[in-house]
Amino acid sequence: MNKITLKNPGIVALDLDGTLLKSDHTLSQRTIETLRVLEKQCRVVISTGRSYEGMKHFKDQIGLENPVICYNGAMIADGRTDKILHQWLLPSDITRAAYEYARERGIHFQAFQDGELYFEKKTEESEYYEASTALQGHLTSFDHWENLEVTKALMIISPSRSSGDFPELHEARSYFKEQFAERLYCALSKPFYLEFINGKGSKGNALHQVGTDMQVSQDRIAAFGDGFNDLEMLEYAGMSVAMSNAPQGVKERCTHETELSNDEDGVADFIEKYFLR
Known part of the structure; x- marks a missing residue:
């Protein structure tokens, strides 16, 4: 594997629990610093099942102002103003x-x-x-x-x-x-x-919407996740990265896998090796 796999990602979408967050629901300093560097060369987008209120602390820790996918894709919010950009309510x-x-x-x-x-x-x-x-x-x-x-x-x-x-x-x-x-x-x-x-929501549909809004093509989108609710997002992205701690059913449907788990800064390790210039 090398950086040619995805030369210049325009968007890197990241799940929180089991992916960015450690098992104690915290962000490591290494992860924060790595994402701050990555944000200088592309758009870092959090994509989580959590509510906007339940993930805002992590967005602010990193210093992101990009749109955020929350509620498993049922809502996209503006990370700068907190306003709802898109929302699909359950009937x-x-x-x-x-x-x-x-x-x-x-x-x-x-x-x-x-x-x-x-x-x-x-x-x-x-x-x-x-x-x-x-x-x-x-x-x-x-x-x-x-x-x-x-x-x-x-x-x-x-x-x-x-x-x-x-x-x-x-x-x-x-x-x-x-x-x-x-x-x-x-x-x-x-x-x-x-x-x-x-039914119109999912992390995959939401990531498609974010890419459309940002005018970033599908082949320039990368996504990281660990759960079955991440599959639509992972399969939509031009490059999909399963966490080493993900179940086999997720790993086998992704193009790549981290060497380390969420508790070992697996996302930061992968980004440092293959994305940062």
Whole structure:
């Protein structure tokens, strides 16, 4: 592998959790400094399943002002002004079907609307999510909402389950894909997170939109990721880099792989070796 693989990337899109961030949800100083150097020669774009509020701290740590892909591609925000540039909301009937499905099966359900996180009761799952994202959720009853259009919804199973298997989420994903087809994008961002957004959203569609807005062609876009919710973005990019800590199902659909994991500054190491001039 050498720098000829992608001579001059115009955009480098980067997932956060499991990719840029270490397992303790922090950015290393090496990663920050490497991305600041990279930003001098191309546009560095964060692409995350997190809300804008949940990722803004990391964007600001690096010093980026480029558009940001958040909510798994359901929203693109201006990193300089914080204004929404593009947004695709989950239709009300799908939100209702999802929370009723989760409620009947005792699965934790939560949703984002207007940048705020909501759930019907505090659980081990809600506390885990709040702690890992530094967000504070609000208690509500979704039955009382007049407008159920949300930016993103999630079903979450406790990550402390000893088996490490979460068949309920695979079953739910199959059910909702069959019920709503192209109106819904539904993906596992972690083995225990099932995310729901508008069918027009995905990190791939959002990256296409960002490239169009920036007038950067597909072949000059590189992307890094570790999860199955990154696949559309990785497959759209002219060069796709899977993290060494990614599952095999992600690695086999990418053109390249980092030598080091997210806990070992894998992204920074790859960029230093193959992108920086």
